[in-house]
Amino acid sequence: VLAFDGVVLGDLxxxxxxxxxxxxxxxxxxxxxxxxxxxxxxxxxxxxxRVPERLGFVSRAQTVVVPGIEDLQHPVPGExxxxxxxxxxxxxxxxxxxxxxxxxxxxxxLDGLRATTHWMGADELARRHPSIAVDPNVLYVDNxxxxxxxxxxxxxxLCLHLVRTDMGAAVAADVARAVVMPLERMGxxxxxxxxxxAVEQTSLGSVLMWIEAHLDxxxxxxEMARHAGMSTRTLSRRFRDQLGTTPAQWIAAxxxxxARSLLETMxxxxxxxxxxxxxxxxxxxxxxxxxxxxxTPLAYRRAFWHGARTP
DNA sequence: AAAGCTACCCGCCAAT
DNA sequence: TGATTGGCGGGTAGCT
Numbered sequence: 001v002l003a004f005d006g007v008v009l010g011d012l013x014x015x016x017x018x019x020x021x022x023x024x025x026x027x028x029x030x031x032x033x034x035x036x037x038x039x040x041x042x043x044x045x046x047x048x049x050r051v052p053e054r055l056g057f058v059s060r061a062q063t064v065v066v067p068g069i070e071d072l073q074h075p076v077p078g079e080x081x082x083x084x085x086x087x088x089x090x091x092x093x094x095x096x097x098x099x100x101x102x103x104x105x106x107x108x109x110l111d112g113l114r115a116t117t118h119w120m121g122a123d124e125l126a127r128r129h130p131s132i133a134v135d136p137n138v139l140y141v142d143n144x145x146x147x148x149x150x151x152x153x154x155x156x157x158l159c160l161h162l163v164r165t166d167m168g169a170a171v172a173a174d175v176a177r178a179v180v181m182p183l184e185r186m187g188x189x190x191x192x193x194x195x196x197x198a199v200e201q202t203s204l205g206s207v208l209m210w211i212e213a214h215l216d217x218x219x220x221x222x223e224m225a226r227h228a229g230m231s232t233r234t235l236s237r238r239f240r241d242q243l244g245t246t247p248a249q250w251i252a253a254x255x256x257x258x259a260r261s262l263l264e265t266m267x268x269x270x271x272x273x274x275x276x277x278x279x280x281x282x283x284x285x286x287x288x289x290x291x292x293x294x295x296t297p298l299a300y301r302r303a304f305w306h307g308a309r310t311p
Numbered sequence: 312a313a314a315g316c317t318a319c320c321c322g323c324c325a326a327t
Numbered sequence: 328t329g330a331t332t333g334g335c336g337g338g339t340a341g342c343t
Contacts, residue, residue, distance in 0.1 A: 221319065231333045236320065248319060248341085280342065287341085 001065045002058070002084070003037040003051045006074050009044045010152050011067030011097040018159035021178045022171060030167060034061070038079050045070055055083040061092060063162070068098030068152075072121065081107050088146070095147040095162065097155045105129045109146055116141045118151040164244075173244025203228060204242050207235075211251060215258055216278045221247055255279060256292045263300055265307035270297045 001015050012035070019031040036058050037051040058064060064087045069076070085107040088094055096104040101117035102125060104110055114133045117125050122136035135141060139157040140149035142165075149158035156179070164172035207228045211219065224247060225232040239247050255277040262273045274285040282297075289297050 232319090233321090233333050233335095234331085237332090240321090246320065284342065 001033065001035045002067065002080065003035050003042045003049060004069070004077065004080055005043050006070045007042060007044050007049075008068035008070055008098060008152075009046065011100060011155055012044075014097070014152075014155040015065045015067075015095075015159050017179055018156065018163065018175060022163055022167065022175045024167070024171065030171075036061075036083075038077060055079060058083040058087055059090075061087065063093045063095065066094065066096040066100035066103050068096075068100045068118070069103060070099075072099060072102055072124065076103050076106055084109070091145065093145055093147070093162075095149070095158060097149050097158065098151050101125060101148045102128075104146075104148065105132060110148070113143050113146060114141050115143075115146075115148040116150050117148065120151075169242050169244035170240055171244075176244075203230070204238050208250075212254060215251070215255055216276055218278065218280075219251055251278075252288050253292060255285075256288050259285060259289065259297065260293065260300065260304075263297055264304050267307065273297065 001012060003012060016033050016035065020029075020033045022029065022031050024030055034053045034057055035049075035051050036053040036055055037049075038055050040051060040054075042049050042051055064084065066084060080103070084094065084104065088107060088109045094104065094109060096115075096117075098118045099121055101110065101115055102121065105115070105125060105128065110129065111131045114135055115125070116122070116135050116138050119136040122134050126132065126134040136150070138150065139154040140147060140161060142161065147158065147162070149155055160172050160176055163175055207224065210227060211224065221232050221235065225235045228235055230238075236247060239245055239250060243250060245253075259273055259277045259279075262268070262276060266273070268276075269282075270285065271282045274280075274282045277285065279285040279288070286296060289295070289300070293300060295303075
């Protein structure tokens with residue numbers, strides 16, 4: 001992970017946290033995360049940092065992360081660009097976060113590729129580098145060797161995506177839990193993952209959408225498998241391999257998302273919400289709600305209500 | 312809150 | 328031969 005004067009602190013710390021917490025099933029750590037900079041200390045907006053590794057270490061990295069810069073007008077040191085460029089040339093994987101795409105673009109590594117960056121900077125990036133196809137509407141763009149991601153929190157998605165391609169979905173799901181990935185993305189992996197071409201092409205993409213559309217039904221593993229055209233055993237395996245969860249857990253998370261949405265906008269009883277989400281009873285809803293959201297349905301409604309009250 | 316019971320999950324193995 | 332699938336069974340999480 002590169003550091004430099006004017007680095008965006010969150011973009012720097014997120015890869016450290018995510019990759020640093022990854023564990024294989026046997027407990028070992030697949031990633032050795034190092035922060036590298038030209039000089040031993042760098043200044044970020046709110047803090048000063050003492051950085052353990054120099055840029056020379058970049059030549060040993062398999063993956064190089066380029067965090068965002070606070071000021072797009074500030075010139076990027078040549079030695080930093082040189083380190084990135086040589087990493088690209090020897091085939092290392094290079095990923096930019098947020099405005100880090102501007103740094104990466106200056107090395108020429110993005111020329112002719114699709115890329116993304118913070119949406120506020122998308123136009124500027126396209127203006128400075130006309131040969132880059134800038135897409136501001138995605139969380140990240142994976143070109144294989146070169147990866148770019150959008151604003152701050154998309155760094156989580158980028159890192160988890162890389163962990164998933166390296167280590168598989170189960171390991172990625174574990175680390176997502178460890179860093180307390182927001183429920184929206186974690187439980188609702190439909191939105192997060194259906195966008196992902198690799199997964200969308202597999203059989204699960206359509207099954208997940210079918211499930212989402214029939215959440216209120218009593219979905220048994222059997223029924224889902226029949227609809228998916230595979231055995232229950234294979235379906236379970238698919239969930240573990242591609243989503244890192246079990247069918248039942250995934251459905252529960254999807255139902256809770258639906259429940260939250262209903263609680264925010266509809267003034268009906270918890271019992272009714274439970275029925276509409278496919279939970280057998282309000283008790284079951286409360287149990288899952290506590291486990292996934294951390295509160296009770298009514299407390300959640302009190303905090304997040306934004307519908308029209310109907311007497 | 313307790314208890315019985317269903318169905319889920321996953322390791323294992325034979326078959327494809 | 329290696330990869331994938333589907334069935335079996337036991338241990339149990341979760342539902343009634």
